[in-house]
Every structure is written in structure tokens, then in C-alpha cells.
Amino acid sequence: MQRWSRHIVLGCISIFxxxxxxxxxxGCNTVEGVGKDVKAAGGALEDAADGDD
Known part of the structure; x- marks a missing residue:
């Protein structure tokens, strides 16, 4: 019985x-995408501030 419960615990830990x-x-992919969006928005703001349309 103890061996059976050990396998269940190890299986649960593996799944977790x-x-x-x-x-x-x-999360890494999402943060990378947000970083690209923020960079693009910053470039657009710089262009608008410089008067480059």
C-alpha cells in the first residue's frame, strides 16, 4: 500500500x-509580446514629439 501511495504522490508532483x-x-511569451508593443508605442510617441509623421 505504501508503494502505491508513493507513486500517486510522485505523479501529482510531476503534473504540478x-x-x-x-x-x-x-508568461515569458506574453511578457515578450507586451515589451514589443510598449517599444512600438514609445517609438510612435517619439516620432509624434519630433513632428515626424
Whole structure:
């Protein structure tokens, strides 16, 4: 019985770790996209301030 419960615990930990890693990778892609958007908006603001249309 103890061996069976150990496998369940290890399986749950593995699933949790995979879920956490997937969320982290998704978050990295999202932050990268936001960074590109902010950079583009900053460039547009600079162009507007300089009078370059």
C-alpha cells in the first residue's frame, strides 16, 4: 500500500511541475509580446514629439 501511495504522490508532483513550467513559458511569451508593443508605442510617441509623421 505504501508503494502505491508513493507513486500517486510522485505523479501529482510531476503534473504540478509540468503545469508550473508551462505557465512560466506562456508568461515569458506574453511578457515578450507586451515589451514589443510598449517599444512600438514609445517609438510612435517619439516620432509624434519630433513632428515626424
Amino acid at each position: 511541475a509540468l503545469t508550473l513550467m508551462s505557465a512560466a513559458l506562456t
